[in-house]
Amino acid sequence: MSATQGPTTESGTPSSPAPEQPSRWNQAFREITTGNAIISVLAVVLALFVGGIMIAFTNEGVQEAAGYFFSRPGDLLREVWYSVSGAYSALFQGSVYNFRRPSFAAGIKPLTETLTFATPLIMAGLGVALGFRVGMFNIGGRGQMLIAAALGGWVGFAVDLPYGLHMVAALVAGVLGGALWGGIVGLLKARTGAHEVITTIMLNYVAFYLVSYLLREGFLKTPGSNNPKSPATKVTAVFPDLLGSTYSLHFGFILAIAATVFTWWLLSRSNLGFQFRAVGLNPHAARVAGISVKRIYVYAMLFSGGLIGLAGINQVLGTTTSGFGAGLDSGIGFDAITVALLGRSKPWGVFAAGILFGAFKAGGFSMQAAEGVPIDIVLVVQSLIVLFIAAPPLVRAIFRLPAPGSAPRRALPNVSQEVAAQ
Amino acid sequence: MSTVAPAVQPVSSTADDRPDFKIVKSWKSPIALAIFTVVAFALFVAFGREGVSTMRLSTSSDLIQLPDLLLPTRLTGIVISVLLLVITGVSVWLVQSRRQVPIWLISVYAVLFLIGFLVWAAAGESIPVPGLLFGSLSLAVPLIFGALGGVISERVGVVNIAIEGQLLAGAFTSAMVASLTNQPILGLVAAMFAGVLVSMVLASFSIKYFVDQVIVGVVLNVLVIGVTGFLYSQVMAPNAALLNQPPRFERINIPLLSEIPIIGPVLFRQTLIVYIMYVAVALVYYGIFHTRWGLRLRSVGEHPQAADTVGINVGRTRFWNVSLAGAIVGLGGAYFTLGSVGAFGKEMTAGAGFIALAAVIFGRWDPIRATLAALLFGFASNLQNVLSVIGSPVPSEFMLMLPYLITIAAVAGFVGTSRGPAASGKPYIKS
Structure with missing residues (x-):
């Protein structure tokens, strides 16, 4: 079983060398958008988004506002914003820096918790x-x-x-x-x-x-x-x-x-x-x-x-x-x-991933205490992150990113198809 | 016991397996049996306990009352130890003459050992046999459903580590839907849907995106624990009266059958879910080995390329059969809330999915054997419960450890060879 190959399996097919050289910026842009790093970042964003949906759906204020959605739709949006941003800012303040504390020494304490x-x-x-x-x-x-x-x-x-x-x-x-x-x-x-x-x-x-x-x-x-x-x-x-x-x-x-x-x-x-x-x-x-x-x-x-x-x-x-x-x-x-x-099984990748998940853990407890959002949401977000990272084609499809190695979009209507059509 | 004709067998027994196959002498099973025989002699004879062990065979509500079985503890231990020694000798002789130790011999050995252990543990006490078996079956029901789902899923080529998640999802939704509608049947249906949902995620990630199946399974377990835990704390627990008081299934006594001594009260005074389980075991066994569906399923799991060549759509077959497996496991999840406990609790399945997975492997990917393995595991955990009541001579933790140790022995090949479906766990990438 090749466990390491799971996350990096690609379904894209290598293409023949392009006839005309794309510009340098274009190339750089493609390297960023098709790389593994961007997939990792987008996976985190996506997982946080899904977690946000779950928080909003189970929030009582949101449920109340949804009851009179057609008379005052703005209330619902406001409640959704309050519940989700409240939860995630508690998560941040519990894991990185607490702005409510008077001094830097006290404010930075959450970060040390994260590292612990x-x-x-x-x-x-x-x-x-x-x-x-x-x-x-x-x-x-x-x-x-x-x-x-x-x-x-x-x-x-x-x-x-x-x-x-x-x-x-x-x-x-x-x-x-x-x-x-x-x-x-x-x-x-x-x-x-x-x-x-x-x-x-x-x-x-x-x-x-x-x-x-x-x-x-x-x-x-x-x-x-x-x-x-x-x-x-x-x-x-x-x-x-x-x-x-x-x-x-x-x-x-x-x-x-x-x-x-x-x-x-x-x-x-x-x-x-x-x-x-x-x-x-x-x-x-x-x-x-x-x-x-x-x-x-x-x-x-x-x-x-x-x-x-x-x-x-x-x-x-x-x-x-x-x-x-x-x-x-x-x-x-x-x-x-x-x-x-x-961390894609690389030592320093694991180090970074460990700190991220440590932050989720430290922040999760303060989120539970401050906003009443159960800490189980952290499990959901973590597992979603891994699921999304394991399936790069899915993330690419959601964000409409080009697959690695595929031809630039401009050149899509290429010659071979026309030949085949004739 | 040793009345096997020695002259004719060696040739014919190899002939029906594979024609030119040189049997390698495997000393694993005799070694394992010898170890257990030594343990038996040590426990039942050397550290034998005096007294009389009483086996209560009937409950007070039975029509036919059987008298209690009184066994002198030490004498029974000696007799059983000698029998175990004989079986070990037979197995040594079988391997010596280049033949395999049959599975039934090992089963007889295991049953004898268990009886010996039971008698030894119950010295001077009495053990209610129907109660012991009834509890074993109750504990085994979710394991059996899980194992059936696991067998189907692995036979079609998708490793199902997510049994735990499917059980938990089934338990959660069945409790919620049954409480809302006050209909346990609807809860059962909802549990199946929840199991299918988890399965579909597993199937689509492993079949469409070729993600490693073990990884998806492990992550799905965490995801389901997270989602059910979150919804439990956020939605279910605050409205427990509305959302977490499911009606439980009534016990149905089957006339006549429920009056058979010993097994009647155990097997035929059960709830609807247990009767569904009997049918499911039979159906899955018949389906896998005697229908076209089963043949296709197994071919996809053993050699997807060959199956593809003859026109079977590998991806689709895998997808729908894994979904079916999820539905079956979901039923097992419903048993937790509608059959036994009555209300959902966080992480209430407590590793049952992994024991079911162990049963699949110990049962060598065969529905009947997996069911028997699940029953054995249920028996081991319930034996621990019963022994802790009468004062067990063995710490309860070691009894609870037993299923896992047996499984390790099984996968290491000490109890016969165990080989899974060839293509299980490998994504099929059509080229």
Whole structure:
């Protein structure tokens, strides 16, 4: 299965070289309108538009105004504008800059929230993207995060180590946990040919029940408590704050940047990464070239699981240090898939996509609080973005953009058709 | 058990499969059986529990009352463990003589193991067998609908990860429409429409735009969770009396059949949706393997190019059959609101779609086997419920984990080989 090729599949056909050279501006314009970047931007716009329709339709003011639409049509438009712009400005103020706060330091706080939310999304998104580049679809983010949090979290609250070293030990344990859980999938695929989509989904549930059990009766249980929740992480293992204690942004974000650089290096500069990409592009050709495809599957899942494990340990050591439950991943494992797709499986693309989705998450909560718009709308917008990005011909058809490689519109009534007509 | 004629079989059993096919010895099933036999000996014999296990076979409302079955726990465990050992030996012998371990032998093994486990777990307690089976069927109904939809969809060549979304969409719309109209039947129809709608998005994106089917499926699940969650919080929950109090289907007792001991109360004192399910299983099985529609469907899923050559429109066949699959899954979604729970709740399907997907694979893309797999998964979750009441010796989480572990074993090939339709998941691009 070629997961990476899905979003970029084109239905356009390459044309023969045009007889006359179009002007330079024209060419530049065509490159912009047919490129991938414009599709991504338009997909976001389109998804926000559909989200706006849903917000407007379910708004009570809009429904009331629609009742007397024919007597005062202006009211309806005004209500629609109020509901949609109110929701989206709350989304912006909750995720980028809050204009209602007096000082810059307070106003910029939402942006740091966005980066905090983006941190695990970037890490897990990188893991999924790495899988995509090898042609594997890792839906097991949830399970890998849980196992990583269980192992790393245990090191975080049960082991006594000096400051700094403790954090590193917990980090390593978590990453190893995620890599282990991902590696099982790679091993099963390499040894038995079991499809990774099925095994990752199944291992998600296995991990969930395993961690639930450990939290209830096993070594993750808080002594003397009936809550299925782990003890709090020890201070020596907690990530330091980056901008002081008023902001929630922590060291995890630096790790996310480091993970992005590492993945970029791994994929585009290292020997192993070359083999990864070769297997992803064509496993048969890679095998002929002497690459052990099965070994690469195992390595890829180890790295993929390790990166997702980093997201899991980030939650335990950085975001919720007061102890975790079995719902720790809170959808990040699945969001990571959409992040990887939006980032087109490129490390820095994933980084940008992670920040965008982090902004949606941070803004979604404040939108729910300020405007009463349920946060589920964020899920709708996110999934629509990915759907639209996955189908560029659809976006082109909606915005009437030319297909890449097609002849300029002016030259459409070309000679060959006339010849055929005669 | 080992009365198979050894001299004649080896040649003829390979002959009806493929003429020149060298059978590779696969030790996977004997290994798996051996592992479970060791577990059985460890649990039932070494850690055997003393006492008497009581199996209640009748409920108080039955016409024919069966006496309770009293089994000495340790003795039953030993007998069953020995039987399991015998079956393992037979499977080793079969593979040694280059033959496949038949599926029925594995099924007998599984049933024996389950009985042994049940007896072991119920030491000194009593287990209501009809109640256990009834609950299993109830939990299995949405899984069976989901699995049937999955089988159709994958057989025609479109991977359906969106079963979860179709179930959830069906549950939501059926609750809403049934509450508004006060007619559960209309809710059922609405659920089918919702399932078809989700299916059509899946079909059009994967068939027209060649988007990777797994990606569309995953994203559709998120989309449906988002849309239903949004509409639930924004529209349904504030007007719960009007929009989220669907009438539920009444139970219908089928005369005579419902009085058969044990299975009567389980199978024939059910609601309309369950009876529809029986019909659907039979129809899908007959349709796929014995009609022209089924032949075309399977050919499109196995070799679309060949199907195209003989004049079958691949895209259209896929589109409408995936839509049909959505309608069937939608019925399963309606069971959540009109059959069991009674009101819609956010993300109420809770992963049932993925278990249905597991049932499809464990059932090797065959409607009957997928149904049996769904029943097994329903049984495993309900067994956990029953055991938690009588005080289970095994933590409930491990019981809940079981379906998923079985599925992993199935896809890894430990329980026979599982091979999906050849063209499933691949878009057909006509050149």
